[in-house]
Amino acid sequence: MNKKSLPVGKRARHVLRSIQTVVAAGLLSTSLTGCTTITQPIDGVPANRLPDTFFVEPKNDLVPIDISLLSLEPPRDYQISGGDILGIYVEGVLPFNPPNAPPEPPPVNFPGEQSILPPSIGYPIAVQDDGTLALPLIEPLDVEGLTLEQIREAIRDAYIDNEILRPEKARPIVTIIKERTYDVVVIREDASRLNTQSLAAEYIRGTSDRSASGTMVQLPAYQNDVLHALVETGGLPGLNAKNQVKVLRASEADKRKRSQFMQQFYAQQRALMLDPCACPPELPEDPAIIKIPLRVKPGVVPDIPKDEITLQDGDIVYIESRETEVFYTGGLLPGGEFSLPRDYDLDVLGAMAIAGRGVGSQVSGGSASIIGGRSSAVPPGIVYILRKTPCNGQVAIEVDLTKAINDPKSRPLIAPGDTIILQYRCEEELINFGIATFFTYGLRELLR
Incomplete structure (x- = not known):
């Protein structure tokens, strides 16, 4: 019998059964694919409920130091010493x-x-x-x-x-x-600086070369300082190096001090390993290594003593790489490892953009890839930042993307070692499943 010849009541019941079939198919699809917020829950804490100790300190306002502080002021008359x-x-x-x-x-x-x-x-x-x-x-x-x-x-x-x-x-x-000269070793872990723009782009993409290069330089008297050592080997640290200079003294006293420091630290580590409840401390700063910052807060004049920038025979100037300053992505974001910018802050929205998924963009996958292969109609609305804490702990920072778009204070800054996971809320997955199911089966049933 033709459907057009059916009575009105039977025709209505047929349409109702078609709609029920569509809903059943959508629920079946949902049950088969699963809701990630239920099947793979992340116990996150909203960003506005966490204390400031869990967040990184901003660096957008840091300014370069006066580089003349890294050089010695020569006397009016040359003063003679051994080696002249x-x-x-x-x-x-x-x-x-x-x-x-x-x-x-x-x-x-x-x-x-x-x-x-x-x-x-x-x-x-x-x-x-x-x-x-x-x-x-x-x-x-x-x-x-x-x-x-x-x-x-x-x-x-x-x-x-x-x-x-x-x-x-x-x-x-x-x-x-x-004039007398001083032999100084300069070790740099930043790449060649022939093209700074291409270097920055390569480093952000994680494809730059981070191999170290060592150079022996001879610095004349009153030029045996940190600034002249950097100028002789390529200038200030590049974008893939930390904004600081380390100086390792070559004297036997400093070598013994560094050796004793490391022995004491590892002895303390071995003692704490006997207690399963103890928290192993992080490696503290080596007192025998001089660290000179190259960027400071506005209005702060760094106190750099003259003896810290003066180099002697055998001293080592070390430019350290930033290869550990990276973050990771997962979930609905393309998985990968990305480098953090050196001189400016990167919030969660910027990190998503670097990973290839801007806020509000349609994300392929999930229900859309299973039913009909269409893009999701509703973008994911929640992201988690997995951040390491002392004693091998972890805190999951929950970020509502809607709030993050409208309120800059709801955009946590990304710290080295963070893992960013983008997810759908359960209701967002249900809506996407329902829309995909309706346009796949619903219209066909209604047209029938």
Whole structure:
């Protein structure tokens, strides 16, 4: 019998049965696919209920320090120390001339290509490590910390006091042939800085090279500071390096201090492992390592002592990579590992955008991919931030995306190590299942 020939009552009952079939199919689909908020629940705490200790400190307002604080101020007159090579000429003594022979002219020395010193006059005499200067016929002179003029007067007085030269003949010449240098090792874990924009883009995508490079540099006196070491090896740290500089001293005392520090820490760790309820402490700051920040809060002038930026032979300047400053994504977000920006804050909405899912965008998957292959009509409305806490704990921060869009205070900042999981609410999944089921089966049944 044709449906059009059915009575009105039977026709209404047929439409009702069709609608019931659609609803049953939708409920069956829901029961088969499951609601993730029920089958995979996450015990989250709303962001507005957590204390401030669970949130990261913002860094948008940090400003770069005055980089001149990383350099030494040279004195008005160069002060001699061990390692300097002086040009000295003393008529009749250096070089020695027979009484009736005419004096020899002093030699002229020209500096190397990298030196900024002017040409010098005299025979090269090195200042010893103890700061003494050995000259013919007199006892070694202590010239540590003296200027060229003071050394000239000391040499003149020594030859006159020992009755080697008469006052009218004592006219020594003292110049600098080569200033002392300091060998410093610079280790950098930031990549080449030939193209800063491409480097930043590659690092945000997680494809940049983070391998370390080491360089031995020779720094002249009064340029043996952190700033000159950085300039010689490529400049300030790149985007994939931390905004700080570490200085490791090469002295035996500092090496022993670092070794004792590590031994004490691991001994404490082994003792705590015997107690299953004890919380193992994190590795504290090494007191033998100098950390110099490169960005500070506005109005804060960092107190960087002169001895912290002064480098000696064998010291190590270390630029550390930010390879651990990453966050992870899961759930309805594409799974992956993404690097955090160095100089500005990243909230949960920005992290979702970096992962490839902007707020409010349609997400394929879930019920839509099972029924009809359509995109979801209602976007997911909740995201969880899984954040590590001390003692190997974890807190799940629940973020309502609707509130986060309208209220900036409801957008927690992302911290290193966070895992971001995007999910549907149960009612959102039901609506998506229902809409997909209706447009797949409902219209067909109604048209019948």
